Amino acid sequence: MIDKVRNMGNGLHVEDRSGKGNRSRRRGVLQFISSAQMRTLDEQTIQEIGLPAAVLIENAGRAIAAEVVRFCLDQKVHKVNRGGQGRLQRRIWDEYPNGVSNPNSLELEHWLVLVGKGNNGADGIAAARYLVDSGLCVTLLYATSEQEMSIETLAQAAIAQKLGIPSKLYGRDDLAYGQFTGIIDALLGTGSRGNPRGNVAEMIDQANLTGLPIMCADIPSGVDADTGALYHPCIQARVTLCLGVLKAGLTQYPGAHAAGTVVVRSIGIPAKLAANVKPAGFVLTDEILERELGVDPARLRDSDGHKGTYGHVLVAAGSSTMSGAGLLASKAALRAGCGLATWALPEALAPHVAGAVPELMLAPVGGSMGWGAAAAHEVLRLLETRDVLAVGPGLGRFEEEGAFLRALWEGAPRPLVVDADALNILAAAGGLAAWKRRESATILTPHPGEMARLAGVSTAEVQRDRLGLARAFALEHGITLVLKGSRTVVAAPDGRIFVNTTGTPGMATGGAGDVLTGIIAGQLAQGLSAEQAAAFGVHLHGLAGERAAALRNSPASLLAGDIIEQL
Ligand SMILES: NC(=O)C1=CN([C@@H]2O[C@H](COP(=O)(O)OP(=O)(O)OC[C@H]3O[C@@H](n4cnc5c(N)ncnc54)[C@H](O)[C@@H]3O)[C@@H](O)[C@H]2O)[C@@H](O)CC1
Ligand SMILES: Nc1ncnc2c1ncn2[C@@H]1O[C@H](COP(=O)(O)OP(=O)(O)O)[C@@H](O)[C@H]1O
Ligand SMILES: [K+]
Structure with missing residues (x-):
């Protein structure tokens, strides 16, 4: 099953979980869909199948957290290798980072999660919970007060509060960006329209200015999910964890550039439903050609x-x-x-x-x-x-x-x-x-x-x-x-x-x-x-x-x- 698409230089690198994938570029079946199609798919899963939105959000949060941990460990491997201090064994990864042999290796990580008011924000909060359990320090930065949040985001915020995950409200609370080692962008997802506005726009600008690695939930805030055009301002990410199905806009520049490495992960939308959606298009691989x-x-x-x-x-x-x-x-x-x-x-x-x-x-x-x-x-x-x-x-x-x-x-x-x-x-x-x-x-x-x-x-x-x-x-x-x-x-x-x-x-x-x-x-x-x-x-x-x-x-x-x- 294909789960990874890398934007490196010009190439969109497709990898699979079989372990053979890293070397077999451009293999596998990779289709992309529009944001409207993704919304329909989400709705069908929730309303027709009865899988609650909270389950999809839980899966999204876990997938994002797994990718953050993977990213942090990869960075450490690179650092150690570059420093010539001997080899650090690459950890073998499953879907969720419970398998990390030494969670203490993550204790110096402190990630800031930028939380928008829509369900993209809910994904970010769910990811924060899993990161905390993996041993990372996490702070939530809300773009809006609770009154403006979607039902799902509000529910996630309440859980995070009960768990004592530190949080700030943008514009009300002070924040020193220097303490963080990375940022999750969960400001805007497929419900985004036009140029990011207000607090969201300011948070994007500030995140980019920190120079910290940014990982996006679903799409980079400020990228048009259907065309790949950039709004202003727009997140410049290291990794984008695309949820469920690849979004069309991430295949085209300049959106592909803003997204960095694109990883596509399942969030539990039944394959039977996904198969009913006519894709907006395909990434050319040997399998697609055939x-x-x-x-x-x-x-x-x-x-x-x-x-x-x-x-x-x-x-x-x-x-x-x-x-x-x-x-x-x-x-x-x-x-x-x-x-x-x-x-x-x-x-x-x-x-x-x-x-x-x-x-x-x-x-x-x-x-x-x-x-x-x-x-x-x-x-x-x-x-x-x-x-x-x-x-x-x-x-x-x-x-x-x-x-x-x-x-x-x-x-x-x-x-x-x-x-x-x-x-x-x-x-x-x-x-x-x-x-x-x-x-x-x-x-x-x-x-x-x-x-x-x-x-x-x-x-x-x-x-x-x-x-x-x-x-x-x-x-x-x-x-x-x-x-x-x-x-x-x-x-x-x-x-x-x-x-x-x-x-x-x-x-x-x-x-x-x-x-x-x-x-x-x-x-x-x-x-x-x-x-x-x-x-x-x-x-x-x-x-x-x-x-x-x-x-x-x-x-x-x-x-x-x-x-x-x-x-
Ligand atoms: N539908 C669902 O239940 C699921 C949604 N998921 C996540 O939710 C996202 C879609 O959620 P939503 O439809 O709530 O949309 P978003 O989370 O993208 O948020 C849209 C909200 O932001 C505001 N907004 C739109 N454009 C803006 C702009 N330019 N500047 C400032 N604010 C703006 C709108 O008022 C709207 O309330 C997906 O990308 C995905 O991350 C998935 O996790 C799985 C389940
Ligand atoms: N950055 C790039 N990555 C991949 N392919 C590229 C890139 N730049 C150009 N190409 C490819 O090279 C070819 C250039 O074609 P074209 O612009 O018609 O040049 P010319 O008219 O000089 O022959 C096209 O197939 C284009 O897709
Ligand atoms: K996002």
Whole structure:
């Protein structure tokens, strides 16, 4: 069972409890849901099944406390190891820290729990009880007086009071932050709306200023649980203990960054109920590729296959100043496993690139005119004996660009990948609303800037809700959309969403997108459907980028061509 998702660098690291998990990254089944879906699930559990809210809160509190203790012990292990004072045995952990061999090792810990008025606050108070029992010192800091608290929070506060857990009320009592070693953020959960206000906002600011490690209950206060956008102010956490099911917003930046390491823990919502909820999306892992998309990540080949079995990619790309784009896309298609690749390119360019990739066939088009309406008809003729068309990388902009692209869009009876300049041409020609719906598979691969032009919004608006925008765009236009960038979103025309977690910031380098176009086209040529090719393509692209970066001293030195070599 998957219980851990780590945000480290770019990667969302998925771990499971089997013990094999730490090494088997991107395995397991991990789905994410919206805050509204989570509320429904909570309500169904409480009202239809009859499991009281207090039980869920108890489980949440215990899970949060277990993670805090684990965090503290891990820190100690690191400290001792770094100090060279000999090895401290890592303690073996079960769900709850009763198994700690020496609770005294936690006696120097003093955690401050920031308690909001909603049920997120109730989780924090329940966690405080378990922490006290584990030997930690704990102080509760309430954002509001009892009159404003939810029923559950009030009940938890009363229990904590009877147990004598020290508490303060923000704004009324003095507090010296210097005495604490860590903070639990239980201010706002999935009931949060808009910018944190009043005491809650001040408490977030102060918590961040302490520089202490912060562990969040469910989501960081100030992160939009559905989009990953940040409100102001927003908690900057070391760990987020996501309760029940992963929240969509934690898969996307900047929310993913604010959350730190994301750990997903069960709080007792019956699996039977959870299975009835249609997830908002999936994190791409080997299991998701297989189970949800029917892709074999091992890419096994028939022993009697021949080059015709694996398809022929046609790439229409490149111009005198961007010849490399066509080379990168075509070579990537070959490395992705297609049987053959042909690069259709402006005639004047052909002599300069001949032989650069010996395995590649060149098809000069357009005569002295280069790209234009006539070239489009030549590309369509070439496509009659090929399986897939990828258009866009390094095309540049040219006089008959609208007519060129429209001829391919309407006339290509094969799967089509549209990237780079072709996307800008499409946007300039009125966008998809003005174009006929294609019958064959169509994949668009915009980066956020290109997406903004296609959707007629600003880049900031694209980034504010990447999941929602990608889903709506794919549904509306009946295409498969690959919205690139860290945590690339793949949206299928049926509204399914997949988030990629592979890749490295080293891939933010010219030509990396051209390589992705080639990889996706290569997968289409081998018979994958649009969403299979897009999802598997981004997954492979990221893995190859990681391997390439690992071979360099610094990811900053990564070149797009290095990604191809690691496919
Ligand atoms: N529904 C349930 O019974 C369960 C809820 N759980 C926890 O409860 C959370 C959801 O609880 P709630 O729905 O009570 O919501 P929250 O705990 O997120 O609190 C919402 C409250 O904060 C106030 N608020 C909203 N936005 C604000 C802002 N921007 N600035 C200041 N105050 C703001 C609202 O007035 C509202 O009363 C989950 O995230 C989870 O941590 C789980 O522990 C399990 C069970
Ligand atoms: N920080 C990152 N983490 C993971 N992948 C990244 C990161 N930055 C860029 N990439 C990937 O690299 C590729 C860059 O594509 P693009 O922006 O189109 O570049 P170009 O147009 O120069 O080829 C995309 O697939 C993108 O998702
Ligand atoms: K929180």
